[in-house]
Every structure is written in structure tokens, then in C-alpha cells.
Amino acid sequence: MATLKVPATVPAVADDCDQLRKAFQGWGTNEQLIISILGHRDAAQRRAIRRAYAETYGEELLRSITDEISGDFEVKPDHTYELVISDRLLCRACSADDGDQRAVILWTLDPAERDAVLANEAARKWQPENRVLVEIACARSSAQLFAVKQAYHDRFKRSLEEDVAAHATGDFRKLLVPLVSAYRYEGPEVNTRLAHSEAKILHEKIHHKKYSDDEIIRILTTRSKAQLLATFNHYNDEFGHRINKDLKADPKDEFLKTLRAVIRCFTCPDRYFEKVVRLAIAGMGTDENALTRIITTRAEVDLKLIAEAYQKRNSVPLERAVAGDTSGDYERMLLALLGHE
Amino acid sequence: MATLKVPATVPAVADDCDQLRKAFQGWGTNEQLIISILGHRDAAQRRAIRRAYAETYGEELLRSITDEISGDFEVKPDHTYELVISDRLLCRACSADDGDQRAVILWTLDPAERDAVLANEAARKWQPENRVLVEIACARSSAQLFAVKQAYHDRFKRSLEEDVAAHATGDFRKLLVPLVSAYRYEGPEVNTRLAHSEAKILHEKIHHKKYSDDEIIRILTTRSKAQLLATFNHYNDEFGHRINKDLKADPKDEFLKTLRAVIRCFTCPDRYFEKVVRLAIAGMGTDENALTRIITTRAEVDLKLIAEAYQKRNSVPLERAVAGDTSGDYERMLLALLGHE
Numbered sequence: 001m002a003t004l005k006v007p008a009t010v011p012a013v014a015d016d017c018d019q020l021r022k023a024f025q026g027w028g029t030n031e032q033l034i035i036s037i038l039g040h041r042d043a044a045q046r047r048a049i050r051r052a053y054a055e056t057y058g059e060e061l062l063r064s065i066t067d068e069i070s071g072d073f074e075v076k077p078d079h080t081y082e083l084v085i086s087d088r089l090l091c092r093a094c095s096a097d098d099g100d101q102r103a104v105i106l107w108t109l110d111p112a113e114r115d116a117v118l119a120n121e122a123a124r125k126w127q128p129e130n131r132v133l134v135e136i137a138c139a140r141s142s143a144q145l146f147a148v149k150q151a152y153h154d155r156f157k158r159s160l161e162e163d164v165a166a167h168a169t170g171d172f173r174k175l176l177v178p179l180v181s182a183y184r185y186e187g188p189e190v191n192t193r194l195a196h197s198e199a200k201i202l203h204e205k206i207h208h209k210k211y212s213d214d215e216i217i218r219i220l221t222t223r224s225k226a227q228l229l230a231t232f233n234h235y236n237d238e239f240g241h242r243i244n245k246d247l248k249a250d251p252k253d254e255f256l257k258t259l260r261a262v263i264r265c266f267t268c269p270d271r272y273f274e275k276v277v278r279l280a281i282a283g284m285g286t287d288e289n290a291l292t293r294i295i296t297t298r299a300e301v302d303l304k305l306i307a308e309a310y311q312k313r314n315s316v317p318l319e320r321a322v323a324g325d326t327s328g329d330y331e332r333m334l335l336a337l338l339g340h341e
Numbered sequence: 342m343a344t345l346k347v348p349a350t351v352p353a354v355a356d357d358c359d360q361l362r363k364a365f366q367g368w369g370t371n372e373q374l375i376i377s378i379l380g381h382r383d384a385a386q387r388r389a390i391r392r393a394y395a396e397t398y399g400e401e402l403l404r405s406i407t408d409e410i411s412g413d414f415e416v417k418p419d420h421t422y423e424l425v426i427s428d429r430l431l432c433r434a435c436s437a438d439d440g441d442q443r444a445v446i447l448w449t450l451d452p453a454e455r456d457a458v459l460a461n462e463a464a465r466k467w468q469p470e471n472r473v474l475v476e477i478a479c480a481r482s483s484a485q486l487f488a489v490k491q492a493y494h495d496r497f498k499r500s501l502e503e504d505v506a507a508h509a510t511g512d513f514r515k516l517l518v519p520l521v522s523a524y525r526y527e528g529p530e531v532n533t534r535l536a537h538s539e540a541k542i543l544h545e546k547i548h549h550k551k552y553s554d555d556e557i558i559r560i561l562t563t564r565s566k567a568q569l570l571a572t573f574n575h576y577n578d579e580f581g582h583r584i585n586k587d588l589k590a591d592p593k594d595e596f597l598k599t600l601r602a603v604i605r606c607f608t609c610p611d612r613y614f615e616k617v618v619r620l621a622i623a624g625m626g627t628d629e630n631a632l633t634r635i636i637t638t639r640a641e642v643d644l645k646l647i648a649e650a651y652q653k654r655n656s657v658p659l660e661r662a663v664a665g666d667t668s669g670d671y672e673r674m675l676l677a678l679l680g681h682e
Binding site: 146149150153157158159160161162165166173177178181182183184185186187189214218221222223224 | 487490491494498499500501502503506507514518519522523524525526527528530555559562563564565
């Protein structure tokens with residue numbers, strides 16, 4: 001249920017590269033051309049363009065996008081030249097004021113690479129209210145999460161869990177480290193007896209407000225999604241409330257919010273992401289980081305479902321809400337990814 | 342530094358299968374033939390033999406080895422026929438009294454599959470003194486450990502960390518779950534400042550006997566091996582003792598023993614394995630499980646180094662010690678893997 005629209009006849013990779021090269025020669029004036037190309041290519045096509053572009057012009061596509069040609073590049077021992085450049089670019093892009101540039105760069109990256117960059121940002125500047133690590137750990141498949149960990153090694157020369165463990169603290173660390181470390185089983189098998197007994201454990205711990213108890217952490221961070229769904233369903237049947245309702249005892253508690261985000265990413269990722277988008281758009285100003293993250297990470301996955309959930313919840317199409325809250329090239333880029341004709 | 346000896350001219354896979362089939366028709370009498378084939382084939386060759394054997398005779402090679410043809414096989418939903426058979430066989434083989442049969446079966450498995458079987462056994466019947474999980478988590482590369490986790494999913498329809506978390510308890514669980522979950526960075530990069538500061542943390546916690554402190558667990562379970570080596574070296578330089586000496590405060594404490602095993606698997610796996618073999622052989626009787634495990638898991642890796650360490654430490658060649666402590670087909674199988682001519 002992706003929103004990304006790829007043309008029926010996609011130009012040859014060499015033609016795309018040629019057009020992009022022309023567009024970069026006058027960045028700003030030709031950003032629409034860049035968006036019209038990259039905003040309508042899937043992950044494999046973007047990868048082919050990046051490879052061909054680097055071969056043809058001897059320069060990283062991402063480097064051209066940020067138009068960062070001056071300056072010396074420190075090449076540290078054991079770091080490749082290309083990597084250092086990309087890291088610098090990404091650091092700039094991640095902290096860039098230009099919403100459109102950040103959106104184009106995040107989108108152009110491979111999904112695993114993009115998640116690695118987002119996870120690194122979230123780990124290094126860790127804040128209890130940051131949900132990026134939860135999203136990457138819980139709303140990706142096991143194979144996708146593993147690919148993120150590989151991309152993290154390649155890019156940052158460290159492991160994801162290492163950085164999370166070094167920066168997160170207290171109960172958050174206790175939850176987040178195993179969450180990003182897990183390689184969950186993904187089959188459909190469910191052990192009903194286990195679902196009953198673990199629903200009971202969860203209920204008892206929550207009832208006694210032991211929200212960061214080892215057993216809650218163990219169950220949430222190791223069981224398969226199918227098994228967890230059965231456990232949450234049994235919780236509801238047996239105790240008469242959804243587990244997330246019982247985890248709302250103190251609505252402002254950030255740890256409880258994180259637990260609820262974990263559970264929603266497992267059980268209803270589209271509605272979870274709808275809420276993130278809704279809060280990013282609502283009120284004065286726009287949370288561009290959140291909006292860009294959800295649209296770039298979900299456009300090839302389930303953004304159609306998220307947009308449907310948005311319309312249902314807010315009685316306005318997501319496209320229209322995004323158009324009303326953004327402008328210029330940033331708006332154009334987001335609308336392209338939303339499948340706007 | 343493997344000991345496995347593969348002949349210069351390896352027979353065609355079909356010929357190996359043919360010979361094996363003949364040997365199985367009189368199990369016991371022809372076990373020497375089985376050992377002479379499987380005990381001299383590397384992992385890729387054994388895989389090819391298993392595939393060809395199953396295709397030619399419509400029967401798993403492992404099934405033929407255990408000679409278990411009678412009985413009905415329950416095929417559960419979503420389990421393949423082949424898998425169910427293999428699981429039954431492996432359960433029998435793992436608990437088999439026949440040392441030779443267990444050795445041949447463990448050896449015939451792919452390395453990742455073999456580790457998954459050993460890890461499952463260790464997790465299900467978890468005991469504080471069992472070091473199998475430590476060996477698999479710490480004496481394999483990150484890619485190998487990940488392959489074990491994939492094989493674990495395929496075979497047991499659960500995750501390795503899930504089973505470890507459900508069976509291990511207390512401080513052991515706190516250590517073992519992140520240990521088997523980690524996907525460590527494997528590059529050579531070392532952060533010297535970090536090595537200094539984390540050596541200090543380790544020393545302080547050990548000094549206060551806080552052996553299961555979150556920080557000790559975090560450092561041991563997330564840092565790369567290169568980084569940990571630097572940290573342990575700095576510990577030695579700064580505080581005048583090897584860290585493992587400081588972890589010997591109570592030599593009988595199983596948790597301290599486990600921590601020392603973790604560190605030895607990182608820093609000197611060959612000497613760690615030499616000690617396991619030495620203890621398996623020493624005294625009355627033989628710890629066949631340990632001996633079989635080390636020889637089958639290391640014959641294609643570093644058994645030569647382990648044998649050298651053994652000779653150095655015990656003034657007797659490992660081959661001779663094994664021959665003196667075992668007999669019959671079990672002895673023949675172990676000696677074949679030890680590279681005995």
C-alpha cells in the first residue's frame with residue numbers, strides 16, 4: 001500500500017543521471033526537475049541512479065544534492081573517502097534548515113541506510129521523547145532491522161545497540177537496547193497457553209505499576225509479533241481493557257508513552273504513524289523532522305494506509321493537510337511521495 | 342588452522358552418497374566407512390552430499406544415520422515434513438547414549454545449524470554452568486552468530502534470544518540475552534579514550550563486587566572485540582592485573598566463571614577451548630558432550646591451535662589423549678576430525 005508513483009515507462013538510468021546533472025548545475029532553480037525524477041523512482045531505481053551517477057561524474061549523487069564541493073575532507077585511517085564525504089553530507093543534511101534538502105537526501109538513501117542514519121541521529125542525541133528507535137525496532141521486519149544494523153556498521157563503524165546502550169539511560173536503555181538488538185521470529189505460529197500466561201504476567205506487573213519490570217521487557221523485546229498479538233488479545237479478553245489503556249495511568253509519563261508506541265508499532269503501525277503525522281501537522285508550525293521521516297520511510301511501504309487513516313480521523317485528505325502546512329520545494333517533494341499527480 | 346583433512350581428490354558426490362547408502366544398510370558393521378567419508382568432507386561438501394542423498398533416496402541423510410525409520414511423523418501446520426523429521430532425529434541424537442552417533446550427526450550438520458541445535462539444547466535445559474551459549478555468542482564472528490539465529494528460526498520456529506530469555510534466570514539472563522542478541526561491529530577501529538574510560542568503569546565495579554552491574558553487562562555485550570581487547574589491555578596496564586584475575590575473587594562462583602569464559606572466548610578462544618577439552622578428558626570418565634562439541638565445532642576452524650595449546654599445557658599430543666580416553670567408532674570419528682592419518 002505504497003503511495004510512490006513510478007511512471008509506466010521509466011527513462012534509462014543514464015538519462016536520469018544526465019537530467020540530474022543538468023539540474024544540479026543550477027540548484028534552486030531546477031529543484032523541481034530533481035524532485036520530478038527522484039520523487040518517482042523506487043529504491044532499486046534510485047540505487048542504480050546513485051551507482052551510475054558516481055561512475056559517470058566521479059562524484060556522489062548526495063554530494064551534488066547538497067552542493068557541497070568546497071572544503072577539505074579528512075580521511076581517517078580505515079575510513080573510505082566516499083564514506084567520510086557521505087557522513088559529512090548527511091550530518092549537514094540532517095541538521096539542514098532546508099526541509100526540502102533533508103527530504104530529498106533521506107528519500108534518495110536506501111531504506112536500510114536511511115534507517116541507519118535516522119537511528120544514529122536518534123541514538124547520539126537521545127531524548128526520552130524520541131520515538132525513532134522504537135519505530136525502527138518495531139515497525140520493520142526482522143530482515144529489514146538486520147539490514148539496518150549492517151548499514152549501521154558500514155556507515156558508522158560501530159553497532160546500533162552499542163550507540164543506544166551508550167547514550168540512552170535508565171529504564172529507556174533497559175527497553176531500547178534489547179528492542180533494537182532483537183532478531184524476532186516472524187512465522188505465524190502462536191502458543192495459546194503462553195499468550196495466556198504472559199498476558200497474566202503483563203497485567204500483574206502493570207497493575208503494580210512495575211512498568212519497567214524485567215518480565216515486561218523480556219516479553220516485549222523477544223516474542224514474535226504474532227505471539228504478542230495473541231497475548232494482547234488475550235489481555236483484552238481476560239481483563240476487559242486493551243493493554244494500552246492500562247498503560248495510560250499517567251498520560252504524561254514518557255516511559256509509558258514509549259511502551260504504548262512499542263505496542264502500537266506492533267499492532268497497528270498505520271494508525272501509529274497517522275498519529276505522528278497528525279501531531280506534526282497540528283497546531284502552530286510544523287514538525288518537519290517527523291513529517292519528513294514518516295513520509296520518506298513509509299512512501300514505499302504503507303503510506304496509502306496511513307493517508308486513509310488520516311482522512312478518516314481528521315476528515316481532510318492527508319495531501320491537502322500537507323499542502324496547507326508546507327510550501328515550495330519541500331511541499332512539492334512531500335506531495336510527490338504522497339503520489340500527488 | 343583447521344585439522345580436518347579432505348583428500349586431494351574427492352570422490353563425486355553421487356559416489357559418496359552411494360557408498361553411504363551401502364554403509365547404512367548394515368549400521369554398526371560399516372560405521373567405519375561412514376566415518377571415512379563424512380569425517381573427511383568440509384561443510385560445503387557435506388551439504389552437497391545431504392542434498393544429493395535426499396534427492397536420490399527420498400530420505401534425509403540424518404535419518405539414515407540414526408536408522409530411525411519406524412514411527413509416524415506428525416506434520417504440524419506450517420512445519421515441513423523434512424523439518425519435523427530432522428527435529429525428532431536431532432532430539433534423539435542429542436540425547437543418544439551413542440557418542441559416535443551424536444558426533445557424526447553434529448558434524449554432518451552445517452556449522453550454523455549445529456550451533457542452533459547446541460544452543461537450543463543449552464537454552465531449554467539451561468544450567469548456570471553450561472558454557473555453550475557463551476561460546477556461540479563470543480567465539481563466533483558476527484555474521485556466523487547471525488547465521489545461527491536464522492537457522493534457529495528455521496528449525497525451532499522461535500528466536501534464540503526468546504528461548505534464552507525464557508529459561509535463563511537472574512544475573513545469567515541479564516548477561517546471556519544481550520550476549521546472544523548482539524550484532525557486534527567487527528572492524529579494527531579502536532577508540533583509545535573509550536578503552537581507558539571503560540577499563541576504569543570495569544575496575545570500579547569489579548572492585549565493589551558489582552559483577553552484574555548494568556555497565557559491565559553493557560560493555561561486554563555491545564563493544565566490538567577489537568575495542569574490548571584494547572579495554573582489557575588498558576585494564577592490565579593501569580591496574581596491574583589482568584581483568585580475569587580480578588574476576589577470580591570467588592573461584593567457585595558460577596557467574597564469575599561465566600564472565601571469565603566470555604572474556605577468554607574474546608581474547609584467547611584457542612586456550613579457552615583447550616581448557617574445556619582438558620577438563621573433558623581429565624579425571625575418571627570422559628565428558629563426551631563437551632569433547633564432541635569442541636571437536637565438531639572447531640575441526641574446520643582452529644582445532645590445530647587448540648591441539649597445539651593442549652600439547653603445550655599437558656605435554657601429551659591431543660590425539661593421543663583422545664585415543665586414550667575413548668574407544669571404538671567414537672574414537673575413530675574424533676581422530677578423523679583431529680586429522681589423524
